[in-house]
Every structure is written in structure tokens, then in C-alpha cells.
Amino acid sequence: MANPDRLTGLDASFLALEDSGAHMHIGSVAIFEGEAPAYEDFVSHLERRLHLVPRYRQKLAFPPIVEARPVWVDDPHFNPGYHIRHTALPDPAGEAELAALAGRVFAQRLDRSKPLWELWLVDHVAEDRFAIISKTHHCLVDGVSGVDIATVLFDLDADPPAIDQPDRPWVPRPEPSGASLLADAVVERASAPLDALRALESTARGAQGAATRALGALSGVGSVLKAGLGAPPSPFNGPIGPHRCFRWVAADLDRFKGIKNGLGGTVNDVVLAGVTGALRAYMLEHDHPVEGVELKAMVPVSVRAEAERGALGNRVSTMYAPLPVGLSDPLERFEVVRDAMAGLKESGQAVGADVLTKLTGFAPPTVMAQAARLQGRQRFFNLTVTNVPGPQFPLFLMGRELEVIHPQVPLARNTALGIAIMSYNGGLNFGLISDFDSLGDLDVVAAGLDVAIEELADLAGLPSRAPTRRRTVKS
Numbered sequence: 056m057a058n059p060d061r062l063t064g065l066d067a068s069f070l071a072l073e074d075s076g077a078h079m080h081i082g083s084v085a086i087f088e089g090e091a092p093a094y095e096d097f098v099s100h101l102e103r104r105l106h107l108v109p110r111y112r113q114k115l116a117f118p119p120i121v122e123a124r125p126v127w128v129d130d131p132h133f134n135p136g137y138h139i140r141h142t143a144l145p146d147p148a149g150e151a152e153l154a155a156l157a158g159r160v161f162a163q164r165l166d167r168s169k170p171l172w173e174l175w176l177v178d179h180v181a182e183d184r185f186a187i188i189s190k191t192h193h194c195l196v197d198g199v200s201g202v203d204i205a206t207v208l209f210d211l212d213a214d215p216p217a218i219d220q221p222d223r224p225w226v227p228r229p230e231p232s233g234a235s236l237l238a239d240a241v242v243e244r245a246s247a248p249l250d251a252l253r254a255l256e257s258t259a260r261g262a263q264g265a266a267t268r269a270l271g272a273l274s275g276v277g278s279v280l281k282a283g284l285g286a287p288p289s290p291f292n293g294p295i296g297p298h299r300c301f302r303w304v305a306a307d308l309d310r311f312k313g314i315k316n317g318l319g320g321t322v323n324d325v326v327l328a329g330v331t332g333a334l335r336a337y338m339l340e341h342d343h344p345v346e347g348v349e350l351k352a353m354v355p356v357s358v359r360a361e362a363e364r365g366a367l368g369n370r371v372s373t374m375y376a377p378l379p380v381g382l383s384d385p386l387e388r389f390e391v392v393r394d395a396m397a398g399l400k401e402s403g404q405a406v407g408a409d410v411l412t413k414l415t416g417f418a419p420p421t422v423m424a425q426a427a428r429l430q431g432r433q434r435f436f437n438l439t440v441t442n443v444p445g446p447q448f449p450l451f452l453m454g455r456e457l458e459v460i461h462p463q464v465p466l467a468r469n470t471a472l473g474i475a476i477m478s479y480n481g482g483l484n485f486g487l488i489s490d491f492d493s494l495g496d497l498d499v500v501a502a503g504l505d506v507a508i509e510e511l512a513d514l515a516g517l518p519s520r521a522p523t524r525r526r527t528v529k530s
Contacts, residue, residue, distance in 0.1 A: 058239060060127040062115075066194035067124040070167075072467065076295060078164045080171070082190040082463040083477070083486070084157045084303065086150075089455040091178045091185035094141040100453055101174070102135055104207045106221050110195055111138075111207070114170050118236040126236070129227035130170055140175045149181040154301050160188050161463055161488060162299040171195050184458065193465060209450040209457065286351035286437045290343050291334070291472040291494065298491035302501045303461035308447075308483045310512060310520065317515025318386070320393035323442050325511060326476055326483075327352065327376055327396070328389040330440055332507025335380040335388075337500050350378040353436035353467075374399050375436060385510040438472045439464050445479040461486040472500070 062070075069079040092100070105111050113127040144152045156177065165171045171192035180186050187208075231239075286292075314325045330352070338345050354374045376399065379391045441464050450457040461484050462475035471493035475486045485504060489497045509520065 058126060060113075062124045062126070062194055064124070069193040070125075073164065077466055077468045078162070079193045079465045080161070080165055080190045081193055081196075081465060081475075082157075082161055082188065083460050084153065084301070084463070085187045085189070085460040086153075086180060086458045087185050087187070087452055087455045088458050089183065089185070091176060092453045092455070094139075094176060096453070097176055098135055098139050101139060101207065103220060104218060105135070106225065107218075108207050111170055111172060112225065112227070115167060116231060116236055118239070119233045126231075126239075128230055131227045131230060133170065133227065138170065138173050140173060141178075142175055143178040144180065147181065148179050153177065153180055153186055154303065157188050157463070158299045158301040158488075158491070160190065161301055162297060162491075165190060165192050185455075187452075208452055210452070211448070211450065213451045213454045213456070215451070286435060287348055289348075289350055289437045290338060290341060291350070291437050292469055293471055293493050295466055295468060295471055295490040296492040299466075300487075300489045300491050300495060300497040301463065302487045302497045304485040304487070304501050304504050305459055305461070306483045306485070306508060307520070308478050308481055310508070310517065311483055313517045314508075314511045314515040317517065318389055318393075318511070320389070321396070322483075324389065324393040324396055325508075326442055327354075327378065327440060328385070328392045328511060329504055329507045330474055331378040331380055331388050331392060332385055332510060333500050333503035334378060334438075336503030336506065338380060340499050340503075345381050348379075348381040350380055350437040351435075352376045352378050352438055352440040355439070355441045376440070378437075385507065386514050389511060389514075436470070438470055438474065439467065440474045440476075442476040443478075445477045447478065447480060449480050459484055463488050466490060472497075 073079045091097075110127060112130060112133045114130040115125040116128045117125045142156070144156060156175075160173075160175055165173065172195065173190045175188040177186040177188060308322075311322045311325045315322050318325075331350075334350060335345055337343075338348075352375070354376045377391065377395045379388050382388045382391065441462075443462060445460070457479070459482060460477060460479050462477040463486050464473040464475040466473050466488060471490040473488050475488075477484050477486070485501075487497055487501055487504075489495070489500075494500075512520065
């Protein structure tokens with residue numbers, strides 16, 4: 056029986072990627088209406104809810120000698136004040152200053168000797184607002200499940216009922232000894248081949264019969280491997296350094312739905328076509344060749360079952376989406392993206408990637424570390440684009456309404472740009488992060504995204520947008 060507190064193979068791979076120079080935390084910048092709560096009140100608010108997510112009080116323990124994945128254990132020195140930071144912005148304390156602060160926060164690696172999360176309470180963002188910058192290591196929670204974990208912070212109305220408190224204060228379990236960690240790891244490593252076979256068998260089982268599903272899974276594995284066999288050279292690839300830029304663009308979800316209704320396809324197709332237009336604009340601005348170029352985006356796909364929502368640990372597969380930056384016609388770009396994404400779904404890429412993800416549970420950490428180094432030398436994709444659905448109703452923090460939330464996706468090694476999208480309460484919010492040394496003028500990509508969206512809206516016959524909703528943050 057596998058230890059439920061042991062990292063999955065996928066989660067452990069995020070640690071290995073970090074060893075190669077990438078910081079594998081996900082995050083967000085959330086902006087709220089009204090005056091910021093007092094720091095002490097905010098800490099107390101969170102402390103009263105931490106029992107809802109026990110992992111937030113746990114750290115990683117690494118088995119000695121044996122090559123085995125680490126396990127989550129209670130941190131006997133857990134201090135909420137370390138994880139909940141308090142800061143203020145310099146004048147004029149606007150969104151540009153907030154974006155600059157977020158870039159510095161996202162550039163810092165989380166301390167592996169402590170629980171792998173941080174919150175930064177930021178006082179006085181312009182127009183009587185405040186913000187919270189969050190960081191959570193990818194091995195702790197994925198983006199889709201993280202929407203559910205937000206219940207730690209948020210309420211459904213401004214005056215919520217009190218949350219039931221535990222009968223007694225939290226007391227950490229004793230830390231396991233090195234001998235105990237070693238013994239448990241040896242037993243689990245011995246059972247790993249059988250567990251891997253069971254995982255493959257589970258994936259292959261379905262209503263249409265095990266044989267049919269197995270063939271589909273194997274076909275999907277071939278599809279995802281073929282799709283990941285190379286991406287063209289681009290200004291968005293190269294060694295990444297220690298510094299980050301963060302920008303955002305806020306848009307209306309209804310506008311994207313209107314484009315989708317007018318042109319066909321899905322909202323995600325509209326998102327990818329908009330990103331394609333933004334990347335083309337950046338490349339033209341910097342005199343990079345675009346003729347005949349088709350970039351490749353790594354698009355994470357959640358394979359978490361509905362019954363697993365809110366569970367910690369990652370259940371994510373991958374598809375590789377083409378971004379035809381060589382096409383000058385925005386309608387043609389959209390049609391290529393739309394048709395390609397429909398084909399990718401039929402090819403079984405997500406199913407195949409899920410099989411490979413499950414089989415990583417059999418791989419020892421040394422294999423995963425080598426795979427991480429291989430990713431640093433090979434160009435499997437040009438950038439990451441991830442779209443996470445959020446709640447379509449207002450959320451509140453201590454009576455203050457959440458106005459907008461901009462997500463952050465980590466940069467993989469050799470990849471200088473990542474774009475995360477999250478819908479919330481009628482908005483569709485883009486968070487753009489880049490390596491400062493390789494792609495410091497991220498404003499060009501943000502502005503290009505805004506223009507590309509409007510090009511598609513015009514093609515779909517939508518009226519010109521009102522200037523009040525969308526904001527592009529510029530330095």
C-alpha cells in the first residue's frame with residue numbers, strides 16, 4: 056500500500072525541475088476592494104482555517120540513502136508569521152508598482168525546509184484597494200485543485216457564518232526518524248513495479264473494454280511523444296536567470312464567449328489565438344523572423360475527477376498546441392488553432408500524457424532528475440499556456456470583495472515566458488511571467504495580447520469594447 060503522504064512521481068518531478076534552475080511554484084496577485092485588514096487580524100483569520108488544509112502545516116522529509124520520493128510530515132516549528140508576510144508599495148502605489156513587487160516575489164525560491172507556501176499582504180494599492188500575492192509550490196497543489204483550496208482564504212459573502220473550529224488546538228505529530236523513513240521507503244520501492252502495473256491497468260480499463268481502452272491509451276502515448284519531439288527556435292527560449300517580470304491583462308469572459316460564438320470553436324481556442332497574435336507582435340517588434348514559423352505551447356490539462364476536487368497533489372496531463380505566428384491574418388490564425396485543438400483532443404494526447412504521468416510513480420528520483428536535466432537541453436515547447444476555470448460569482452476576504460485575480464505559472468528551464476489565464480466573476484484574467492534577462496520588455500507581449508483580442512472581436516462582429524473593464528499593466 057502506497058504511503059498517501061509520499062509525493063507522487065509527478066509532484067517529485069517538480070522538485071527535480073527546481074534543481075535545474077527553475078522555481079516551480081504557482082501563484083497569483085489578487086486585488087481587493089477597500090482598506091486592507093490589520094496584519095494581526097489577517098494572520099488570525101488564516102490560522103482559524105488552516106485545519107481545512109493540513110498540508111499547509113507540513114514540510115517535506117527526505118528518506119536517507121535510498122532513492123525514494125520525499126514524504127509530507129508535520130512541521131513542529133510551524134510559524135504562520137513566517138509564511139504570511141506584510142508589505143507596502145512605494146508611491147504612487149499603483150498597479151505597475153504591484154506588478155514589479157510580484158515579479159520580485161515570484162523570483163524567490165520557496166524554502167524546502169518549511170511548508171511550501173507564502174502569502175504577502177500588500178497595503179494600499181491605488182484607488183483604495185489592497186492586494187495579496189500568493190505562492191504555493193507546484194508539488195503541493197495544482198491550479199484546478201487550488202481553486203478549491205482558496206476556501207482557506209475566501210468566503211461566499213461579506214458576512215459569512217463562522218467556521219467550526221477543531222475541538223482542540225493543532226498538535227504536530229512527531230517527526231519520523233531517519234530509520235523509519237528509510238524502512239518505509241525500502242518497502243514502497245519494492246512494491247513500486249506492481250503499483251505501476253496497477254496504474255496502467257486502471258488507465259486502460261473502461262466501459263468499452265480493457266483492450267479497446269488500452270489501445271487508445273497506447274495511441275495517446277505515441278501522440279504525446281510525437282507532439283513533444285521539438286519546437287522551433289524562438290526568442291522565448293534560452294537559459295533563464297534568477298529574476299522575473301510579471302504583468303497582467305484583464306478582459307471580459309463574455310467577450311471571449313462572443314468571439315467563440317461568432318467564429319466557432321471554444322473559449323480556449325480564442326485564448327490561444329490571442330496569445331498567438333501577441334507573440335507574433337513581439338517577434339515583429341524585435342525583428343525576429345516569423346515567416347512559416349509555428350510555435351508550440353505546452354498546455355496543461357487537468358485529469359482530476361470531480362470526486363477528487365479539493366484533493367492535494369497534482370492530476371495534470373499535457374497537450375502541445377500549435378501557435379501559427381507566421382500567419383498575418385488573425386482569422387486564419389484562429390482557424391488553424393481551432394482545427395488543431397479539435398484534432399489534439401481526438402488524438403488522445405491528454406490520455407497518453409496521463410498514462411506517462413502515472414508511470415512516473417515507478418521512476419526513482421535519480422531518473423526524474425535526469426529527465427529534468429534533459430528538458431533543459433531539449434526544446435520540447437516554446438512556452439506554457441494554462442487556462443484555469445474559476446468561480447463565476449464574487450468572493451470575499453474578511454468582508455472585502457475580491458475584484459480581480461491574476462494567476463502565475465512557473466517557468467520551465469529553457470523557457471523564458473509563461474502565460475496563465477483564470478476566469479473569475481465574469482472576467483478572464485491573464486498573468487504573464489518572463490525571465491527578466493531574456494525577455495525584460497514583457498509590456499510588448501501584454502499590449503500585443505490586448506490588440507489581438509480586439510482583432511478577433513472585430514472579426515466576430517462584436518461592438519468596440521468599453522474601456523472600463525480591461526486594464527493592461529505597463530511599467
